[in-house]
Amino acid sequence: MTTTTNESREAQISLFLDALNRHDADAMMSHMSEDCLFETSGGPEVYGFRYREPEEVRRGYASLWSRLPDAHWKVSSIVVCGERAFSEWTVSSTQPDGSGFAANASRPFRV
Numbered sequence: 003m004t005t006t007t008n009e010s011r012e013a014q015i016s017l018f019l020d021a022l023n024r025h026d027a028d029a030m031m032s033h034m035s036e037d038c039l040f041e042t043s044g045g046p047e048v049y050g051f052r053y054r055e056p057e058e059v060r061r062g063y064a065s066l067w068s069r070l071p072d073a074h075w076k077v078s079s080i081v082v083c084g085e086r087a088f089s090e091w092t093v094s095s096t097q098p099d100g101s102g103f104a105a106n107a108s109r110p111f112r113v
Contacts, residue, residue: 008082011113015080015087018111023075025067027060034059042066043107070095070103087111 014033021029040059042050053062067073073095080089088111094104 008084011082011085011087012080014113015082015089015111016077019075019077019080019089019091022063025063025071025073027063030063031056031060043105069098072096082113085113087113 018030018033021027021033034056036056038054038056038059040053040062042052042062045051051062051065053059073093075091075093077089077091081087088108090106090108092104092106094102097103
């Protein structure tokens with residue numbers, strides 16, 4: 003029997019966030035379930051843009067990276083409590099107009 007610990011869940015989130023920083027969709031998607039959901043921080047709705055299920059989520063990240071090709075997430079914390087977790091980070095990038103962009107954010111995970 004395999005026991006999943008908070009430490010192993012935190013390691014999975016770290017691997018996902020490392021792939022995010024590499025802009026590696028294949029590696030990111032290997033950590034996501036078939037019912038995955040990605041909501042952007044900005045967009046026309048209160049939740050930004052919403053992408054559901056693997057192919058749509060992959061397109062959502064590709065769209066993000068195309069607008070912010072040098073985006074980098076500096077993770078400040080990952081907190082795991084059972085099957086729920088969240089991470090906090092600062093994302094920074096150069097916007098299409100050449101100006102800098104930085105924002106603090108957090109994201110919930112189900113692990």
